[in-house]
Amino acid sequence: MKCAILSVGTELLMGEITDTNAVYLSRQLKELGLDVLYRYTVGDNDSRLTEVLELAFNDVDLVITTGGLGPTDDDMTKETVTEFMGDHLVEHKETVDALREIEVERRHQFSQNNFKQTFLPSRAEVFATEAGTAPGFALEKDGKIVICMPGPPREMTNMFEKRVRPYLMQFKEGVIYSRILRLFGMGESRVEYEIHDLIEKQTDPTIATYAKPCECSIRIASKRKTEEEAAEAVDEVVTQIKEIVGEYIFDENDKDLVNVVGEKLIANGISISAAESCTGGMFAEYMTSVPGISEVFERSIVTYTERAKMEELGVKQETIDKDTVVSEDVAREMVEGLYAKTGSDICVSVTGIAGPSGGTPEKPVGLMYVGCRYKGTTVVQEVLTINFSREWNRKYGTMTMLDMINKMLDGREIPTNHRLK
């Protein structure tokens, strides 16, 4: 099936926001074996929206829109699409009931214009929302289909996962099976270099590398008649890739490192605490995003000043004086002090220079020391990032903490020097 993606919103044309929805949908439709021929962006303007719909349906059978379903006056995607598809709006009882329920539950009163969202095309298949108040829908006419979804990415992706993907399964052609390997400690261009021969000689499965902040991934995908056939082909390539870069892979099914670590801790009842400096709470923030982590995550002490490190963790003034606060010994004392205080099974620490200022020739921006104590052993790793930005360095520090925990839990060796390959 041939498709087009239509993003609606004047704020997109103004460049005020980046259209991540279009990228997400492009990928999702490709997974389903549907061909995306065009993407369009128009403002909240009904004549231009109509014009683009007309053009699109010259070539495609399905148009997916995002945006313009909100409660305000400039939101007119639903009205325009309904008219274009020769339908009219009627009040949708389930949606009204859902809004009323939220009002009671949340002791909140929606304003009258929220109820504009309860009017939907009479022939539509309605996609209820779990993440907002604007429902989506699919509307068909003469074999052509428009699917409308809300614009806020969180609402849109939630609706796509729960409702639209299942709806689209009826149009799926062939079977695509894919796996995504996730790597930390090796950059995308190096990964691509290492597995270049594999990439070159493959047409199916396809192998693609992607750079993400502080990590990278490899996507292996195959389109075959049956899922078994595709899975077998993919698995064979995965085995070959693991022989080359296996030590950098932390997950083979697109799981975030923090979830890999969090789930291991929870499954084994291993308690954890952290002492953070340059990551500024990011480690705790990551850990506590894992559902169920409260069973094992004890606390994180974010000690941003020297005084806080001494008072909270017992770091000694003389240790700081000896080799500054960004040093192996301070990272070690932070871990030991944290353990003395909490007794957590795993204690982890980080001290470093996130930048952009504060670097010296001896201690440059991007230098960090990450400590980890588990089963009586404390290891400190020196990390030097390829300094991109403060945000990058904080994230790289957080990822290194998680990577060390992961390796220590698995009983793998940890080099005292960590450099991105």
Add this chain to the structure above:
Amino acid sequence: MKCAILSVGTELLMGEITDTNAVYLSRQLKELGLDVLYRYTVGDNDSRLTEVLELAFNDVDLVITTGGLGPTDDDMTKETVTEFMGDHLVEHKETVDALREIEVERRHQFSQNNFKQTFLPSRAEVFATEAGTAPGFALEKDGKIVICMPGPPREMTNMFEKRVRPYLMQFKEGVIYSRILRLFGMGESRVEYEIHDLIEKQTDPTIATYAKPCECSIRIASKRKTEEEAAEAVDEVVTQIKEIVGEYIFDENDKDLVNVVGEKLIANGISISAAESCTGGMFAEYMTSVPGISEVFERSIVTYTERAKMEELGVKQETIDKDTVVSEDVAREMVEGLYAKTGSDICVSVTGIAGPSGGTPEKPVGLMYVGCRYKGTTVVQEVLTINFSREWNRKYGTMTMLDMINKMLDGREIPTNHRLK
């Protein structure tokens, strides 16, 4: 002048890369006072490219393309545009010379297909590149113009800055001046409802509301002959809006709340510490994203368990037993314990239920208590979010902490109940 942006590249339709070029160009054209009516994305396919050019020129006078100017076989933007505009390709001597020069300088030999890039439309105004090997160009016919630029963002932005913007200056119309007000505590639909009359009666300045996670913004923009005129018109509307929803506005020039707060703390040398529970370090993570915050940000104690709250902050077991750990009294004891330990000028705390599980009828998911101590006074606010997700609740808690600090610094009143309007 009315414009369209056309991004060319199959990799865009596959969702392999995000189209940052389109966002960049949208902003740049807006700055020049040129109206972007459409954005299109097509693959490297000449018939679809031609079709979109035809459609675009029904409504616009200028189409800017990015991508498809490279040396490989699938790059065909130049060829398609040249034919569409009734021109033909000729070898462009300056471009050949430039390539030869790079060959000598870099001791590098270009492959034959690099020289495909030296053929350009005979009538084109050529934009030499400083950042790559593909030149861009503008080609006119009957008052309609196509500008073609390379796809790699670094090459494109460089060419736009150095060559295309100066070329476009001839079409510049008026001046656009805009301001963005940022609000916390009132949702987008309510904001729009409150200022509906203003929005309705305005054509210039335009007023638009936008929802963002846990906050919203209002953009006021005017297009006039001079910047002074536009600024005056915008400022007048800003004053009117402030009369209606002023108490929810935390910044009038698109600054994040964390930066508003951070800068006030730094400017006045006011030290700050935090005691976090359900936000899991997010408050610290936000604060430490502010450049220079290490001068005032002392520490954050992320106490995820009851034991940690008692050990670190002196929260009493009996207080927890009385009304659970998610209660006004626990938030107060967290603040007081933090102050006893740190003596920071501002001490802030949060305890709550981020979800998705852990809620009860009396203490539902999304309920939080936020405490703030400043100048001897402790205020605790009860917050109940319109629960969307764990992530949303954590962020809402963090934003409420920042909002309370901001109001206490300004000496503004803080209600003990916080409900999103």
